[in-house]
Amino acid sequence: MQTNFAPELLADPETARSEKILRSCVHCGFCAATCPTYLLTGDELDSPRGRIYLMKDMLEKNRPADARTVRHIDRCLSCLACMTTCPSGVNYKHLVDHARAHIEETYARPASDRILRFLLAALLPNPRLFRLALGAARVARPLTRFAPGRLRALLSSAPSRPIDPSDVDRPQTFPAIGPRVARAALLSGCVQTVLEPRINEATIRFLTRHGVETTVAKGTGCCGALTHHLGKRGPARRAAVANIEAWTREIAAGGLDFVVVNASGCGTMLKDYGDMFAAEPNLAAPAAVVSSLVRDVTEAAANLKLSFTGAIPKLRVAYHSACSMQHGQKITNLPVELLTRAGFEALSVPEGHICCGSAGTYNLLQPHLAMQLRDRKIAALRATGCDVVATGNIGCMRQIMSGAGAAPVVHTVELLDWSTGGPPPPAIERALLGA
Ligand code: SF4
Ligand code: SF4
Numbered sequence: 001m002q003t004n005f006a007p008e009l010l011a012d013p014e015t016a017r018s019e020k021i022l023r024s025c026v027h028c029g030f031c032a033a034t035c036p037t038y039l040l041t042g043d044e045l046d047s048p049r050g051r052i053y054l055m056k057d058m059l060e061k062n063r064p065a066d067a068r069t070v071r072h073i074d075r076c077l078s079c080l081a082c083m084t085t086c087p088s089g090v091n092y093k094h095l096v097d098h099a100r101a102h103i104e105e106t107y108a109r110p111a112s113d114r115i116l117r118f119l120l121a122a123l124l125p126n127p128r129l130f131r132l133a134l135g136a137a138r139v140a141r142p143l144t145r146f147a148p149g150r151l152r153a154l155l156s157s158a159p160s161r162p163i164d165p166s167d168v169d170r171p172q173t174f175p176a177i178g179p180r181v182a183r184a185a186l187l188s189g190c191v192q193t194v195l196e197p198r199i200n201e202a203t204i205r206f207l208t209r210h211g212v213e214t215t216v217a218k219g220t221g222c223c224g225a226l227t228h229h230l231g232k233r234g235p236a237r238r239a240a241v242a243n244i245e246a247w248t249r250e251i252a253a254g255g256l257d258f259v260v261v262n263a264s265g266c267g268t269m270l271k272d273y274g275d276m277f278a279a280e281p282n283l284a285a286p287a288a289v290v291s292s293l294v295r296d297v298t299e300a301a302a303n304l305k306l307s308f309t310g311a312i313p314k315l316r317v318a319y320h321s322a323c324s325m326q327h328g329q330k331i332t333n334l335p336v337e338l339l340t341r342a343g344f345e346a347l348s349v350p351e352g353h354i355c356c357g358s359a360g361t362y363n364l365l366q367p368h369l370a371m372q373l374r375d376r377k378i379a380a381l382r383a384t385g386c387d388v389v390a391t392g393n394i395g396c397m398r399q400i401m402s403g404a405g406a407a408p409v410v411h412t413v414e415l416l417d418w419s420t421g422g423p424p425p426p427a428i429e430r431a432l433l434g435a
């Protein structure tokens with residue numbers, strides 16, 4: 001694609017990078033075939049190529065974002081299916097990140113939008129505040145049906161019962177059981193610790209059982225992805241710096257063989273820290289080291305000598321590959337291979353490359369499109385005839401669970417933990433084992 005940026009604009013490294021990305025697009029349109037929003041609306045401006053044109057026009061002229069551009073960029077899930085499909089290697093991710101930050105800086109959103117985005121950015125990355133907000137949402141639950149669209153989606157996403165925090169999410173070190181084969185830091189995260197604390201518990205049981213000393217480092221928390229995707233660079237950067245500094249201290253104190261992540265949305269973000277801070281002399285090296293150590297829990301598992309008990313029922317598991325897993329991190333077959341080795345029957349899911357509509361805060365900001373994608377995903381999962389759905393991302397889990405008719409949904413690591421001597425996942429116990 002031909003570009004026409006003024007030389008003074010190209011002095012900015014991010015603009016220079018975006019210009020390079022734009023030039024790599026040959027506007028072939030192949031990406032439209034796998035874009036979920038184009039699939040739903042049929043509007044070229046809701047396709048990757050259409051959005052690329054909008055972003056080019058905005059960034060090239062360095063003009064404030066307009067309502068039309070914002071509407072179509074806001075509808076983008078950042079699922080990155082287009083990056084998997086693109087034959088020219090267009091880095092859509094970095095381009096849309098730049099566009100979102102530009103929108104945040106130059107566009108005056110309507111007040112209701114600003115308030116909702118402010119609340120999401122303030123509450124979700126902070127487990128204590130998020131827990132309080134869920135308590136308030138539970139009290140307001142009877143009023144849900146009177147609430148307007150997006151507020152209704154927000155209120156109805158709150159769990160109906162309080163969920164106790166888990167002790168494992170406090171900073172501490174869990175010794176390896178038996179001879180130590182590795183030392184890892186676990187990103188305990190933010191939303192996941194509030195909504196599904198059992199995932200970190202299963203991860204720690206699984207890792208320590210296989211000889212991995214696992215630490216939850218003081219000072220770590222949200223990876224920054226939630227605010228990053230809202231275009232809010234300041235909070236995203238602060239979260240990333242806090243994690244980099246905390247793990248750099250861990251490396252100096254006890255060494256780290258890897259940083260384990262069990263939410264693929266966070267994993268994609270952590271693996272990008274090196275790129276995010278490449279131009280900052282003080283942070284470039286530590287950020288690159290941290291990114292190089294990051295492993296999804298299935299990648300960590302693949303490097304361990306796993307001891308399966310062989311004592312689990314041969315359940316039919318439909319593995320839902322989160323977009324951040326398959327498109328963001330290019331982890332495709334590994335989770336299925338591990339589940340098969342564990343003794344489950346892994347089923348392939350039709351339209352497996354299409355997003356479930358969760359996409360961080362997307363399901364709260366764009367509920368209309370998100371619900372259509374969710375229902376389509378649930379129909380595809382049901383078509384497999386599975387007993388259980390497994391996935392490696394908290395957002396997808398909650399999104400699929402929120403729809404009607406889905407099989408029990410668990411995290412992949414819960415199945416790996418169970419098949420190597422841990423307890424059955426509560427969702428399976430309730431639904432299938434009659435507990
Ligand atoms: S597939 Fe790639 S090169 Fe073709 S239009 Fe889409 S982004 Fe551009
Ligand atoms: S990231 Fe996903 S929704 Fe956005 S343009 Fe690419 S394929 Fe479409």
